[in-house]
Amino acid sequence: MATCFVIQPFDAGKFDKRFEQVFKPAIEAAGLEAYRVDKDPRVDIPIDAIEEGIRSAAVCLADITTDNPNVWYELGYAFASGRPVVMVCSEERTGKKYPFDIQHRTVISYLVKAPGDFDKLRDTLTERIKALIERGAALEKIAESEPVATLEGLSQPELLLLALVAGDASLLRSSTSLYSVRRSAEQSGLTNVGFSLGVRRLVSKRFVDLGEDTDYNGEPYDIMIITEVGWSWIESNENLFVIHRPKKHATAPDVKGFEDDIPF
Numbered sequence: 001m002a003t004c005f006v007i008q009p010f011d012a013g014k015f016d017k018r019f020e021q022v023f024k025p026a027i028e029a030a031g032l033e034a035y036r037v038d039k040d041p042r043v044d045i046p047i048d049a050i051e052e053g054i055r056s057a058a059v060c061l062a063d064i065t066t067d068n069p070n071v072w073y074e075l076g077y078a079f080a081s082g083r084p085v086v087m088v089c090s091e092e093r094t095g096k097k098y099p100f101d102i103q104h105r106t107v108i109s110y111l112v113k114a115p116g117d118f119d120k121l122r123d124t125l126t127e128r129i130k131a132l133i134e135r136g137a138a139l140e141k142i143a144e145s146e147p148v149a150t151l152e153g154l155s156q157p158e159l160l161l162l163a164l165v166a167g168d169a170s171l172l173r174s175s176t177s178l179y180s181v182r183r184s185a186e187q188s189g190l191t192n193v194g195f196s197l198g199v200r201r202l203v204s205k206r207f208v209d210l211g212e213d214t215d216y217n218g219e220p221y222d223i224m225i226i227t228e229v230g231w232s233w234i235e236s237n238e239n240l241f242v243i244h245r246p247k248k249h250a251t252a253p254d255v256k257g258f259e260d261d262i263p264f
Contacts, residue, residue, distance in 0.1 A: 029122075075087075086108065165181060209224070
């Protein structure tokens, strides 16, 4: 089964509870195996297992609530390896800026005050992981097409960029960091010229809008948003985005009864 490599502190406390009660069920509901290197009895050399686990993972999940050096190392390795990453951060992180390379990336914030907060996080993670799996399959299909060919009026760079932004958008008018799109496009083999041309053409066709948003620390950054015209085109040409989710080999464990053991 494909894996989701989990990057988080190991503390025999609240973070371990969050893995067992929130992260693991969410990952399994998305059809992946939740992998944490400390729980693998086959591991002899942890650093080798960590790097191999990240490289071979379908998706990585990182909790950046605390400034844990192991978490930052593994997260940086995941980015360098080109792996899709879902980042989460609880409200417990207060008054601390994210490192520069994190600031303009999507981070899922979550509360820790009640069981319902963890139910919401679990559902959000499942949907986000599914979206990244689907996006990866769609990008593979696009990469196999002829670079100079047009598909239903869009060139390969335009289609690639549209798939990247759509894969990040959970709701209509959801925005995606332009920096994040550029990085993902580079990892998919698109050159800087291809990226610039693709963005200009999508804007001219009114498939996307460019704008500005603020991050967790109130700092501005550039964003890209798919317009209603863009979403209509995607829906009319969904055959270009045909994907298959992984078969679910395991069901999420029953999480009833956790009310008395909340992962605070």
